Amino acid sequence: MDFKDTPEQAQFREQIRAWLKENAQPKTETETVRELSARYQQARAWYKKKAAAGYACLEWPKKYGGAGLTPIHKLIWSQEVAHYDEPDDYFVIGLGNCGPAIMHFTEEPLRSKLLQRMAANEDVWCQLFSEPGAGSDVAGLKTSAKQADNGEWRINGQKIWTSGAAHCDYGVVLCRSDTTVSKYKGLTMFIIDMRQPGVEVRPIKQMDRGQHFNEVFFNDAVVSDQYRLGAVGGGWEAALLVLMNERMAITAAVPNGFAEFFEFVRSAELDGKPIRNHPLVRDRLAEWHCMDAGVRAGFYRMFTAVAQGGMPGAEGAIGKLVAGKMNQDIAQFTLQLMGAAGAIHDPKIAHENAYFQDAILYTPGIRLAGGTDEIMRNIIAEQVLGLPQEPRADKGIAFEDIPSN
Ligand SMILES: Cc1cc2nc3c(=O)[nH]c(=O)nc-3n(C[C@H](O)[C@H](O)[C@H](O)COP(=O)(O)OP(=O)(O)OC[C@H]3O[C@@H](n4cnc5c(N)ncnc54)[C@H](O)[C@@H]3O)c2cc1C
Structure with missing residues (x-):
């Protein structure tokens, strides 16, 4: 692993630094926009601006609308844009998770058409895996896909x-196409047009006032066989590709809160004295500094492997597990230090633009998205430590014979 930029990467970093300084919103001068459609509009406008400058889809091939650069250039971009208040990760599910699956599983000319539209932000994509009864155990899902005599598929069921x-044009949906085989073998993955009849999207209101999540109901929604991703019954392999990319995208995006905590303790006071001199604060600073350095090293390791043509490994699970909990702990501790001021949620007057007030609300979700803490621990136990797999009571049993409610 080499943390230093090559001369070419250093030049690229300087180039995007200059461009961001001219074009992106500085963090300290903007108001946090929490209302979904406003945030969505801001994200689209930002995407358009960076795409026009040639900075969208940096690691995608040029023929699909990318910049033809490497994952390392993408990493440099992420590091630099993190200093600004732009919703740069807003379309990460489509670009980071669905895009690679389309590259892998579709044929030309469909592949180029879908990817070019996605890269230009003409189509926005979502990922429809989780169901009310299938989250961690996503292979236990029930949304059904049945093929008619004309080759078309009919989709029925519910995602959550x-x-x-609510804003998407297309989605990647994982369905059960065969209930007579074991749960991993009867799945098939499709591209679905989210604007067609038979697809109903119901937004879910969140405690942070956003409406990021949705329930999606399928009632005889139609999918052409051309939109199948991978083999019939090969949905689990296709889903693993999406999930692997999701883990890497999430690890890249998961903030751990250390930079904001560091900024806070540099200037804040407690009982008229600099808070950074308090022994408990110094203890936490040292602990979280070490964890921050460890998470970053693991992340660089993963990126280096991907840049060299490998796949993201279990580092993603370690990084997500540590960063998610650390961010929540930092938010809790800092709000306690703030005392009554911690209750002020107006970014114009709260410390660090209300970063910690926001974090206390969104960090529980980070610890669930893309696999919960417990699932990350299972992955680390099995794939890193080589411990025995969890016992699986449903192994080898046809899906239709597994008791369920
Ligand atoms: C911010 C966010 C964005 C999301 N976006 C999407 C999306 O775009 N598309 C999508 O399909 N889904 C999405 N999800 C859903 C996410 O994938 C699920 O929430 C997650 O997989 C957990 O599933 P669940 O909520 O059903 O919890 P469950 O699986 O029901 O888990 C409940 C509890 O049981 C524990 N548990 C479950 N199984 C085990 C086990 N084997 N060992 C130990 N403990 C276990 C879990 O850790 C958890 O604490 C999103 C979630 C969040 C929070």
Whole structure:
């Protein structure tokens, strides 16, 4: 692993630094926009601006609308844009999770058409895996896909927690196409047109006042066989590709709160004295500094592997597990330090633009999205430590014979 930029990467970093300084909103001067449609509009406008400058889809091939650069250039971009208040990750589910699956599983000319539209932000995509009875155990899902004599598929069932579905044009949906085989073998994945009849999206109101999630109901929604991703019954392999990319995208995006905590303790006071001199604060600073350094090193390791043509490994699970909990702990601790001021949620007057007030509301979700803490621990136990797999009572049993409510 080499943390230093090559001369070419250093030049790229300087180039995007200059461009961001001219074009992106500085963090300290903007008001946090929590209302979904306003945030969505801001995200689209930002995407358009960066795409026009050639900074969208940096690691995608040029023929699909990308910049033809490498994952390392994407990493440099993420590091630099993190200093600004732009919703840069807003379309990450489509670009980061669905895009690679389309690249892998579709044929030309459909592939180029879908990817070019996605890269230009003409189509926004979502990922429809989770169901009310299938989240961690997503292979236990029930949404059915049945093929008619004309080759078309009919989709029926319900998804939940679908990020951004209310604004999406297309989705990648995982369905059960065969109930007579074991649960992993009877799945098939499709592209679905979210604007067609038979697809109903109901937004879910969140405690942070957003409406990021949705329930999605399918009632005889039609999918052409051309939109199948992978083999019939090969949905689990296709889903793993999406999930692997999701884990890497999430690890790249998960904030751990250390930079904001560091800024806070540099200037805040407690009982008229600099808060940074308090022994408990110093203890936490040292602990979280070490954790921050560890998470970043793991993340660079994962990116280096991907840049060299490998796949994201279990580092993603470690990074997500540590960063999610650390961010929540930092938010809790800092709000306690603030005392009554911690209750002020107006970004214009709260410390660090109300970062910690926001974090206390969104960090529980980070610890669930893309696999819960417990699932991350299972992955680390099995894939890193080589411990035995969890016992699986449903192994080898046809899906239709597994008792369920
Ligand atoms: C911010 C956010 C965005 C999301 N976006 C999407 C999206 O776009 N598309 C989508 O399909 N889904 C999305 N999800 C859903 C997410 O994938 C699920 O919430 C997650 O997989 C957990 O599933 P669940 O909520 O059904 O919880 P459950 O699986 O029911 O888990 C409940 C509890 O049981 C524990 N548990 C479950 N199984 C085990 C086990 N084997 N060992 C130990 N403990 C276990 C869990 O850790 C958890 O604490 C999103 C979630 C969040 C929070």
